[in-house]
Amino acid sequence: MQGIVADWSSDQRAFKNVPWGKAMMWIFLLSDTFIFSSFLISYMTVRMSATEPWPNPSEVFALTLFGEKIPLILIAIMTFILISSSGTMAMAVKFGYEKNRKMTFILLLITAAFGATFVGMQAFEWTKLIVEEGVRPWGNPMGAAQFGSSFFMITGFHGTHVSIGVIFLIIVAIKVLRGDLDHERPGFLTGRKGKYEIVEIMGLYWHFVDLVWVFIFAVFYLW
Amino acid sequence: MDYVAHDASDFARPAEVEEMELYHPKTFIGKYIWSQDAKVIAVQYAITAIGIGLVALVLSWLMRLQLAFPNSFSFIDPSNYLQFVTMHGMIMVIYLLTALFLGGFGNYLIPLMVGARDMVFPYVNMVSYWVYLTAVLLLVASFFVPGGPTGAGWTLYPPQAILQGTPGATWGIILMLVSLAFFIIGFTMGGLNYVVTVLQARTRGMTMMRLPLTVWGIFTATVLALLAFPALFVSAIMMMLDVTLGTSFFMPAIVSMGQQLDYTGGSPVLFQHLFWFFGHPEVYIVALPAFGIVSDLISVHARKNIFGYRMMVWAIVAIGGLSFIVWAHHMYVSGMNPYFGFFFATTTLIIAVPTALKVYNWVLTLWRGNIHLTVPMLFAIGFIFTFINGGLTGLFLGNVTVDVPLSDTMFVVAHFHMVMAIAPILVVFGAIYHWYPKITGRMLNDTLGKFHFWVTFVGSYAIYYPMHYLGFAGVPRRYYAIGGTNFIPESAQALNASITIAALIVGVVQVVFLYNLVWSYFKGKPSGSNPWSATTLEWQTADTPPKHGNFGETLPVVYRWAYDYSVPGAKEDFIPQNVPPRDVVLSSNKT
Ligand code: HEM
Numbered sequence: 001m002q003g004i005v006a007d008w009s010s011d012q013r014a015f016k017n018v019p020w021g022k023a024m025m026w027i028f029l030l031s032d033t034f035i036f037s038s039f040l041i042s043y044m045t046v047r048m049s050a051t052e053p054w055p056n057p058s059e060v061f062a063l064t065l066f067g068e069k070i071p072l073i074l075i076a077i078m079t080f081i082l083i084s085s086s087g088t089m090a091m092a093v094k095f096g097y098e099k100n101r102k103m104t105f106i107l108l109l110i111t112a113a114f115g116a117t118f119v120g121m122q123a124f125e126w127t128k129l130i131v132e133e134g135v136r137p138w139g140n141p142m143g144a145a146q147f148g149s150s151f152f153m154i155t156g157f158h159g160t161h162v163s164i165g166v167i168f169l170i171i172v173a174i175k176v177l178r179g180d181l182d183h184e185r186p187g188f189l190t191g192r193k194g195k196y197e198i199v200e201i202m203g204l205y206w207h208f209v210d211l212v213w214v215f216i217f218a219v220f221y222l223w
Numbered sequence: 224m225d226y227v228a229h230d231a232s233d234f235a236r237p238a239e240v241e242e243m244e245l246y247h248p249k250t251f252i253g254k255y256i257w258s259q260d261a262k263v264i265a266v267q268y269a270i271t272a273i274g275i276g277l278v279a280l281v282l283s284w285l286m287r288l289q290l291a292f293p294n295s296f297s298f299i300d301p302s303n304y305l306q307f308v309t310m311h312g313m314i315m316v317i318y319l320l321t322a323l324f325l326g327g328f329g330n331y332l333i334p335l336m337v338g339a340r341d342m343v344f345p346y347v348n349m350v351s352y353w354v355y356l357t358a359v360l361l362l363v364a365s366f367f368v369p370g371g372p373t374g375a376g377w378t379l380y381p382p383q384a385i386l387q388g389t390p391g392a393t394w395g396i397i398l399m400l401v402s403l404a405f406f407i408i409g410f411t412m413g414g415l416n417y418v419v420t421v422l423q424a425r426t427r428g429m430t431m432m433r434l435p436l437t438v439w440g441i442f443t444a445t446v447l448a449l450l451a452f453p454a455l456f457v458s459a460i461m462m463m464l465d466v467t468l469g470t471s472f473f474m475p476a477i478v479s480m481g482q483q484l485d486y487t488g489g490s491p492v493l494f495q496h497l498f499w500f501f502g503h504p505e506v507y508i509v510a511l512p513a514f515g516i517v518s519d520l521i522s523v524h525a526r527k528n529i530f531g532y533r534m535m536v537w538a539i540v541a542i543g544g545l546s547f548i549v550w551a552h553h554m555y556v557s558g559m560n561p562y563f564g565f566f567f568a569t570t571t572l573i574i575a576v577p578t579a580l581k582v583y584n585w586v587l588t589l590w591r592g593n594i595h596l597t598v599p600m601l602f603a604i605g606f607i608f609t610f611i612n613g614g615l616t617g618l619f620l621g622n623v624t625v626d627v628p629l630s631d632t633m634f635v636v637a638h639f640h641m642v643m644a645i646a647p648i649l650v651v652f653g654a655i656y657h658w659y660p661k662i663t664g665r666m667l668n669d670t671l672g673k674f675h676f677w678v679t680f681v682g683s684y685a686i687y688y689p690m691h692y693l694g695f696a697g698v699p700r701r702y703y704a705i706g707g708t709n710f711i712p713e714s715a716q717a718l719n720a721s722i723t724i725a726a727l728i729v730g731v732v733q734v735v736f737l738y739n740l741v742w743s744y745f746k747g748k749p750s751g752s753n754p755w756s757a758t759t760l761e762w763q764t765a766d767t768p769p770k771h772g773n774f775g776e777t778l779p780v781v782y783r784w785a786y787d788y789s790v791p792g793a794k795e796d797f798i799p800q801n802v803p804p805r806d807v808v809l810s811s812n813k814t
Pocket residue numbers: 283284286287308309311312313315316320375376377378636640643644645648686699700701702726729730
């Protein structure tokens with residue numbers, strides 16, 4: 001506590017040894033937290049004030065495997081994949097700071113692959129809902145129209161975050177492989193020197209997207 | 224006697240922050256168009272914001288003309304009037320004031336005042352401006368699409384924002400929502416820069432508690448904006464889906480023009496909550512930078528340290544925090560649970576405490592100061608007047624029982640123009656007169672400036688003071704014409720006409736200001752580097768206007784707070800922040 005006060009009242013930097021990029025990512029994520037909170041709170045509000053019954057998520061999101069209906073199975077796998085990707089991401093950061101180029105590259109690629117799989121499965125889920133169950137943003141046969149509206153909006157917004165993450169993971173992975181970070185090569189757009197920090201900053205974003213998913217999972221599928 | 228200073232020491236810790244890598248453009252385009260220099264970006268922001276602000280000003284004339292002389296203008300029909308109201312309000316609040324205070328003054332002043340060479344991520348900062356410009360162009364485009372801009376009011380309340388009877392329901396509303404989304408994305412890019420620059424890139428010796436209040440104001444406002452705009456962003460997305468895909472987030476089952484629409488079961492009050500969760504902090508997003516700037520203007524031009532610096536900082540932070548829990552005072556008549564009214568009225572009155580404290584401190588700073596009635600000082604004092612005025616009517620409206628009969632009347636319009644339109648605009652003017660010499664190296668013309676001040680200040684009172692009475696009499700807001708409404712006395716029409724004449728005069732006088740800006744750029748008196756004998760770092764730069772990189776070869780080191788004016792024992796009546804105590808020239812007549 002005293003340390004915090006001392007840092008804040010000292011000169012030049014409020015957070016000692018936090019690089020600019022990292023500070024910026026943290027503050028961005030704080031802002032993004034407010035976006036997702038607004039989405040989720042709005043979802044809860046429309047769900048509570050909807051005039052028609054809310055469809056039962058464990059039925060809607062069930063998947064028929066080997067002739068049996070298993071509730072939430074797809075979503076469980078998706079969640080598992082995304083959480084695993086957080087693990088590989090954390091390892092990538094560790095190897096990054098050890099300047100182990102090969103391992104960092106491989107782990108970043110695995111993380112990106114997990115992310116892409118997640119988005120792929122989400123696309124599958126959307127297709128199933130739209131084609132088989134007849135769920136549309138403006139209505140569905142099972143009950144309140146807001147079910148489809150909020151579902152597509154929120155998972156879509158989250159999926160966009162994951163997709164953007166995958167793209168940047170690949171960019172960072174290529175930078176690592178080419179050795180841009182070891183040689184401090186200037187970035188294409190910004191002209192700033194490459195540093196291993198960016199792997200960690202990437203990681204912050206990725207863990208955040210993961211964490212948000214846990215909340216979406218809880219209030220959408222389990223409620 | 225040795226000189227006594229508030230917070231100064233000869234010691235400065237060694238540098239912790241690395242020298243910033245700057246991008247060095249070689250071409251004209253790189254320097255002035257796709258510029259990564261915060262000072263150029265600031266000017267780009269300012270010019271764009273003032274340009275679109277002029278559109279809003281012209282719209283206000285059209286509205287005033289219609290209110291004063293109904294039935295005389297064939298080109299203003301009721302739909303137009305609503306469109307003018309909407310675009311005027313939205314432009315003034317978001318595209319002018321927010322952009323000008325944060326994008327304009329923030330970009331110019333933050334790096335200079337904290338002693339940084341630039342914002343921490345100049346490239347992102349540059350993109351921020353271009354996204355903002357896109358947002359402005361989208362907004363302007365909505366004037367030219369079929370159906371024209373939206374007429375839903377700047378609050379964009381559904382269901383009517385979406386229904387076909389509202390002007391601009393086909394294209395206008397869509398462009399408005401897209402433009403807002405762009406604005407928020409652009410702002411976020413800039414805002415992250417401002418916050419990180421203040422937190423992590425200050426020069427040696429510059430502690431948070433030595434920052435000038437201008438920086439505190441802009442910094443806190445930026446944090447507020449980063450946390451408040453998300454709610455607007457989300458509501459814009461949801462409304463967009465309601466408009467384009469036919470979802471029913473905000474739309475209940477509804478009959479419009481005799482037809483049952485496909486909407487069902489949505490919640491219009493949800494939109495209001497989201498909107499005002501953004502909307503109330505937004506008031507402080509334009510007010511806090513104004514608070515900060517005014518504190519500095521008063522201190523410099525009264526040659527006195529600001530009274531209660533620490534209190535001022537904590538008041539800014541407290542107001543910022545409280546502003547997130549008062550939003551529903553805009554919704555007393557919305558049909559929300561009436562018990563909320565009690566909670567939100569209480570928090571609203573609590574927020575008046577730190578606000579009043581700031582006002583006392585400004586007045587106490589002036590008290591027995593060596594007041595120079597320069598143009599910036601006049602505007603700063605004008606701000607105190609209008610702000611107190613608008614603040615007092617705010618106390619009325621914050622109470623549920625008083626608000627209910629007054630809501631949606633001209634009283635509300637008078638209140639918020641006093642407190643968040645005229646007051647911050649006066650600060651904008653004061654700030655421009657104050658910092659123009661640093662930006663261009665020339666002074667603005669003093670006589671024109673004083674003329675501009677007096678007409679604007681007195682004129683604003685002539686516009687808004689009588690408007691309170693119109694509100695008491697029951698004249699509703701957002702009405703094209705009141706016609707022969709029985710309960711409104713006929714004299715209201717005469718009052719309306721006089722308000723309009725004042726508004727037109729005030730409007731025309733702004734041309735004098737613009738003329739002054741252009742004329743002084745070429746012909747103004749050269750200012751030297753520190754015309755106001757101010758202490759803060761932006762006045763201590765090697766060149767005026769400062770070059771790319773701000774401070775020449777070496778960065779300044781800070782040894783004291785920003786308010787060492789008239790320090791007893793010192794020879795000069797100000798000691799710049801970068802003068803160490805050992806170098807202070809003492810007055811010769813030691814007593
Ligand atoms: C001298 C300059 C100005 C004049 C003459 C003026 C005049 C007006 C008028 C006539 C209205 C519409 C009243 C109604 O029928 O409801 C209005 C609304 C409004 N004005 Fe101004 N205004 C001025 C400056 C500003 C500024 C600087 C701001 C910046 C905050 C501002 C913000 C607003 C807002 C937010 C509304 C409400 C729009 C709505 O109801 O949706 N105005 N103004």
